[in-house]
Amino acid sequence: MEGNPLMARETLDPTDWPGFRDQAHRMLDDMLEYTRHLRERPVWQPIPLALRESFREPLPQRGHDLAQLHDRFMSDILPYAVGNAHPGFMGWVHGGGTPVGMLAEMLAAGLNANLGGRDQIPVEVERQVVRWMRELFGFPESAGGLFVTGTSMANFIALLIARTAFLGVAVRRSGLGGHPLIAYTSAGAHGCIAQAMELAGIGSDALRIIPMDKEFRMNTLLLEQAIIADREAGLTPFFIAATAGTVNVGAIDDLSAVADLAKRQGLWFHVDGAYGALAMLSPQLAPRLAGIQSADSIAFDFHKWGQVPYDAGFILVRDGALQYATFASPAAYLQRETRGLAAGSPWPCDFGPDLSRGFRALKAWFTIQLYGAEKLGESIAGSCDLARYMQKLILGEPKLELLAPVSLNIVCFRYRAQDADRVNNEIVMALHESGIAAPSTTTVNGCLAIRAALVNHRTGEGDIHALLRATLSFGDTITTAV
Numbered sequence: 001m002e003g004n005p006l007m008a009r010e011t012l013d014p015t016d017w018p019g020f021r022d023q024a025h026r027m028l029d030d031m032l033e034y035t036r037h038l039r040e041r042p043v044w045q046p047i048p049l050a051l052r053e054s055f056r057e058p059l060p061q062r063g064h065d066l067a068q069l070h071d072r073f074m075s076d077i078l079p080y081a082v083g084n085a086h087p088g089f090m091g092w093v094h095g096g097g098t099p100v101g102m103l104a105e106m107l108a109a110g111l112n113a114n115l116g117g118r119d120q121i122p123v124e125v126e127r128q129v130v131r132w133m134r135e136l137f138g139f140p141e142s143a144g145g146l147f148v149t150g151t152s153m154a155n156f157i158a159l160l161i162a163r164t165a166f167l168g169v170a171v172r173r174s175g176l177g178g179h180p181l182i183a184y185t186s187a188g189a190h191g192c193i194a195q196a197m198e199l200a201g202i203g204s205d206a207l208r209i210i211p212m213d214k215e216f217r218m219n220t221l222l223l224e225q226a227i228i229a230d231r232e233a234g235l236t237p238f239f240i241a242a243t244a245g246t247v248n249v250g251a252i253d254d255l256s257a258v259a260d261l262a263k264r265q266g267l268w269f270h271v272d273g274a275y276g277a278l279a280m281l282s283p284q285l286a287p288r289l290a291g292i293q294s295a296d297s298i299a300f301d302f303h304k305w306g307q308v309p310y311d312a313g314f315i316l317v318r319d320g321a322l323q324y325a326t327f328a329s330p331a332a333y334l335q336r337e338t339r340g341l342a343a344g345s346p347w348p349c350d351f352g353p354d355l356s357r358g359f360r361a362l363k364a365w366f367t368i369q370l371y372g373a374e375k376l377g378e379s380i381a382g383s384c385d386l387a388r389y390m391q392k393l394i395l396g397e398p399k400l401e402l403l404a405p406v407s408l409n410i411v412c413f414r415y416r417a418q419d420a421d422r423v424n425n426e427i428v429m430a431l432h433e434s435g436i437a438a439p440s441t442t443t444v445n446g447c448l449a450i451r452a453a454l455v456n457h458r459t460g461e462g463d464i465h466a467l468l469r470a471t472l473s474f475g476d477t478i479t480t481a482v
Contacts, residue, residue, distance in 0.1 A: 020066070027070050028106070034078060035085065035099055038458065042435020043088040047080045083438055087458035090467065091432075091440035093247070093275050093304050093410075096456035101309040104366035108359035115147075115357040117347025119340070126348060126361035132368065133316050136280050138293035144320030146352045147360040150313035151274035152192035154299030157315050157323075157352055159183070159196045159239060161297065162268035164326040165319075166238045172326070176201055182230045183239040184208045186218035186253060188246040190272060216251035216404060218242060220261055227265050239268045244289055245276020248442045248451070250387075250410030252276060255291030263294070271295045275304035275455065276408060281377035285384065285408075302364045305380050307457055312360045315352070323351050383409045383454045390452065390464045399472055403444040412442065412449040415475035421448040423478050430474040437467040 014020035054076065084094035113122040130145030148154050163171055167179055181202050185193045187209050194204040208230070210223045227237045240262050242253040255271065262269035271277065271292055277300035279285035280292070292298065295318070302312035317323040328350040336345035349355045368376070391406045394413045403412040417423040424441070428450055431437050442451045452467065 023066050023070065026067075030070075030074060031102060032099060035102075038086050041079070041086065042083075043086040043438040044083040044432055045079065045435055046433060051076055051080070084456070085458075086438075087456055087460065087463045088435075088437040088466065089456060090452040090454060090459070090463075091438045093245075093453045093455055095301075095304045095307045095310075096458050097303075097309040098307050098367065098457075100366055100370050101307065101363045104363040105309050108362040111359060113359045115359055115361070116349040116355045117334070117344065118342060119344035122359050122362070123344060123348060125359075125365050129361050129364055129368070130316075133314065136373075137277075137295075137298060137316060139316060139318055142320050144317040144323035144351050146315050146323075146348060147357070147364070148313040148315060148352060148354070149311045150303070151190075151272060151299045151301050152195070152313075154313050154315035155190075155192050155241065155270070155272055156196040156199055158241075158268075158270045158297040158299055158317070159200050159202075161317055161319075161323050161326045162239045162270065163200060163202070165268060165296075165322055166236065169325050180206070180235040181239070182206050182208060182235045182237045183241065184210055184223055184226060184237070184267075185241040185272075186210055186243055186246070187212050188216050188218070188248055188251060189241060189243050190247045190274065193241050193272065212251075216246060216249050216407070218253045218258065220254055220257045223258070224261055224265070227261075227267070237265065237267055239270060241270045241272055242295075243276075244271055244273035244279070244292060245408055245410075247274075248410075248444060249404040249412055250276070250406070250408040250453075252288055252407060255289060255295075257291070259291040259294035262296075268296045269294065271298045273298055273300040275301060278302075278305040278376075279380055279408065281373050282381040283377065284381045285377075288408075302367070304455055305383075306364065306367060306376065307379070308364050308367050312364050314364075317351075320351075327352055379457045383457070383459070386454050386459065386461065386464065387411050387452075389461060390454070390468075393464065393468055397468070397472070399475065400468070403447055403449045409454045411452045411454070412444050413452075414447065414449055415471060415479075417475065417479050423475060424448050424450055426478050427471055427474045430478070431467070431470055434470060434474075436470045437463065439467065 083089045085096050113120060115122055115126060126147060133145055134141065134143050166181065183197060183206060185207060194207050197204045197207045208226050210218050210226060213219050230237050240258060242255055242258045244252050259269055277298055280289055298316045300314055302308035302314060303310045324346060335342060337343050348357060387406045387409045390411045391402060394400045394402050399416055401414050401416050403414060414420055414424045415427055425448055428439060428441050431439060439450050439452045442449050
């Protein structure tokens with residue numbers, strides 16, 4: 001066998017392991033220092049045109065030195081990210097991540113486990129997190145759970161399971177067959193609910209958008225009227241998506257009332273709890289979610305209030321057997337055994353659409369194990385306390401106006417001015433470019449609002465004061481210049 005060219009095949013592993021290890025430690029140290037000194041950096045900064053152009057280079061034919069690539073990351077990539085790890089980031093509902101989550105992601109990448117299935121401890125880690133979530137939400141041991149990319153995918157999976165519940169497993173082969181399925185959600189719900197209807201082949205025209213009450217919750221009286229009217233018209237109501245933490249203002253639908261209505265009318269009760277569902281970790285906030293334990297399915301993200309690095313979405317389904325029936329796809333190359341590596345059935349791929357799956361569960365497992373439910377719950381409650389503090393400051397400033405009551409951790413306000421929409425839009429862009437703070441905008445009751453979503457565990461009172469001072473300063477400058 002000596003001299004066989006196959007034996008001399010070069011791998012992609014380092015040829016200089018000690019040198020590679022030293023470089024790896026430098027890279028890890030740089031990221032730890034970046035996280036440690038976040039406050040010294042701008043939240044966000046514009047990307048120079050020349051730098052943007054540099055990322056349009058052609059496919060490299062030869063490799064580069066790792067140290068040079070690291071240097072380029074530090075100079076050209078790290079400073080121009082979206083900034084959601086920064087305590088001044090308040091735009092959109094993004095978690096801040098943690099150093100331990102970063103380390104867990106590194107361990108998962110090194111292991112490079114495919115969690116589609118097979119008999120391996122990483123699958124047991126995911127199953128343990130599923131059991132923890134059953135416990136948290138009061139679901140039975142027969143409930144199914146799965147890590148996915150995010151709540152958009154989790155909502156889609158829930159809709160497909162509900163479709164199977166109403167039309168049977170045959171729907172996987174025959175399609176809807178003209179069945180006039182109708183779903184319901186709030187005018188404050190996330191757009192991914194409508195998208196899920198489209199992807200499921202039901203169509204967004206079959207999604208009834210129910211108006212909100214004065215507290216921005218789905219109006220359950222109008223919801224029931226819509227269900228009755230559709231049924232009388234010969235249609236088939238099948239799915240209600242309530243929201244725990246609406247995207248615009250952070251409102252929580254009356255989950256108990258929706259649960260009772262869904263049971264009375266025989267509909268699937270789903271909760272889109274993208275960030276709000278994990279408020280169950282806080283004894284202070286959990287009563288606000290009364291009724292969620294009656295849901296047929298719950299979708300949420302560990303990468304928001306759970307502070308797990310992106311991405312780590314999750315779907316919890318009361319009827320695990322129905323979830324299995326919706327997705328399991330036996331194939332010769334996925335043959336299951338009672339012994340060996342092909343044991344351990346059912347596999348995670350039997351409960352969702354992905355066969356190739358990363359080890360997302362490890363970073364959630366590390367986060368929960370390190371901090372514990374109590375500390376995570378305190379962090380969540382703290383961001384809501386901070387939102388109420390911000391509300392108090394706004395109400396005490398004549399130049400600012402609160403546009404919606406603060407329900408959880410989202411504060412919608414604006415600078416008072418003529419042509420207020422234009423002025424406040426300019427204020428937000430100026431805030432972004434200043435690097436001081438990064439809120440987003442939304443529309444509340446027809447008015448453009450500055451929206452501060454307080455999700456990051458690093459955000460404190462000083463960051464709130466910095467945002468409001470800068471808002472007033474930019475608002476004064478913009479209105480004076482007109």
